[in-house]
Amino acid sequence: MTEHVTASLADKGVIQSYQNGFATAYRLTDMFLISLVYLIVLLVMQLPVNSFNAALLLVGLIIYMICAEALDIYRSWRTYATSLMLKAVCWAWLLTSLLTICSLFLFAPAQSVSKQAVLFWLFAGLPVLTSWRMVFRLVLSRYRRHGHNSRSAIVLGANQLSYNLVKQLGQHDELGIRFEGFFDDREKQRLPYELRELICGTIDEGIALAKSRKVDYVYIAMPMSAEQRIMDLLGRCSDTTANVYIIPNFFIYNLLNARWQNVGSIQTLSIFDTPFEGANNALKRIEDILLSSLILTLIAVPMLVIALAVKLTSPGPAIFKQVRYGLGGKPILVYKFRSMSCQDNGNKVKQASRNDSRITPLGAFLRRTSLDELPQFINVLQGRMSIVGPRPHAVAHNEEYRKLIEGYMLRHKVRPGITGWAQINGFRGETETINKMIKRVEYDLDYIHRWSVGFDLRIIFMTLFKGFTGSNVY
Structure with a gap:
């Protein structure tokens, strides 16, 4: 006994x-x-x-x-x-x-x-x-x-999503959740190849296992279209003492800061959302104000020298103001030291390329070292930009790429930044191929997914070593 x-x-x-x-x-x-x-x-x-x-x-x-x-x-x-x-x-x-x-x-x-x-x-x-x-x-x-204080888990329904869950359980053994097997009613030849040998029985057998109190967690993995099937399984699992979870296949979408929200008594799931709501928004703004104020104090004299040099070496204003998309896709004015002999700001804007004749000699140096972007710290103080975020593109480029790249406009769920996760990973400067822009957007969305103050500080620190130069910067 x-x-x-x-x-x-x-x-x-x-x-x-x-x-x-x-x-x-x-x-x-x-x-x-x-x-x-x-x-x-x-x-x-x-x-x-x-x-x-x-x-x-x-x-x-x-x-x-x-x-x-x-x-x-x-x-x-x-x-x-x-x-x-x-x-x-x-x-x-x-x-x-x-x-x-x-x-x-x-x-x-x-x-x-x-x-x-x-x-x-x-x-x-x-x-x-x-x-x-x-x-x-x-x-x-x-x-x-070491196998102590563990829980046993089974999955009802074998698909790629539930397979990914099981892989995560295996990679995080500190959770102490032992995977006991998949249970599915389909014939093996209809199942994904990598799951065929992991099937331990039918769904009825899996529920029977839960009823016998040999299972602690039951995960239900069914497509969104199988609502009636899910309701039936939930009803049957209510006759067990196991903890029951649904693995929703919302992940067929590129969830951006998804969270549950209440509209009265109705729960909704936001699919595309911003991380900067409430306290996070205030925290991000405080971070921007403090850091930009400090940086502007340090670079005030160099900015004055650069402005004079631009004015003296070529005709035109020292500061170039270009319309770009900001938070929520609303147009904003972005400041830069003028680095070209002309100022493109219309429906067609040509990206700077190698040996571009429009770039002045001083402008070439400013662009290579990113010194032309120093006035954007003023944009940060104004609240138009953030120190860290997706780089703002010219309006003409936005209108072009939003038609070619799925999820492109999701970059504008946050304020554009002076530096960003894409820039320190090598995706800055000219994007002469669509694949380079796709990679840039992927890094931008990854930043929005992972945002934290610590992540921002990490990007700022890495910018000192990787963000000022690049092979595609002209």
Whole structure:
């Protein structure tokens, strides 16, 4: 009897059987560490552990617990990225800090509060709460890689999408999800070749396996057109205790920052969206304002020298203003130091090419070194551009390529940039073939998919080494 129970725990994963207790342990650990940090601050600052400080700690703990529960911090994060978990913790502690400070101002006598101690406590709390989670998650990942605390999973429906899911499970063994097999009703010759040997039975057999409590996760992989079939499978799976997931084949589209949104009580999935909504938009704008202000301060004198040199070496204005598409495909004026003897800004704009007769001698140097683009930092301050983003093209080029390249206009879901992911990967300057423009667009859309402040800083850093020159820059 004991051996049977032990084997069952090993198969199902020890922690799964005590999921509620595990979440309680997380709560208790948070409360202990928050209290410990507060106590250390009081001891270091030689402040008394009196009733007021105890009450303040209790208020902070209650507020944090409410915020943490509201953000669902204590659910299972097995299949979620660590960054998402840490982001939720950061938001919970930020809200806790704001509400605690507000409570102090509203209800606490001024003379009884050590503002410095409270600030030290609130600043120290966040790294402690995030650090212990990161360490524990690392330990848990290694534990799962050795086959412990694992879950079993089956897939109903064999297709390329479900095959990709299974490959991801194999590549991320730290998730501790064991793939048990595909279940499909079709004959083997009708299945993708690479899946034929992975079929373990029919869909009825897969559901029977779930009903016998031998499976923890059931993934349903059916085409969007098979709505009735999916509803039938969901009905049958409701007679099991397994966690059931649908693998939607929305991925036949090039999803751009897809997210679920509510319209009243109706849920919709955005297929093409921008990452810069709400807080992200404010964060991106703050990043642009701070960095462009700093850079403009440093390059003010060189810009003045370049402007004088352009004016003295060839007739025409020092600054060339060209209409290009900005955020949302709306026309904007983009500034550059004039590098040509003429200013193309109409329905037909010829790209600069090798030995282009329109380029002035000084202009050739400015273009090779990208110094002609320095005035665009003014565009960034104006809010027309961003430091990092897809490079803006002339309106004539946009109208040409949007007809030739699928998804081309999705580049305009974000502000155009002075530098970008495509530029540091070698796709800058002349695009004399359609394939080069396709690759540039692919990198631009990949940037929008992956955007983060850290990614922006990485691109800016790499621009210092790769972004100023190139074999296609004329």
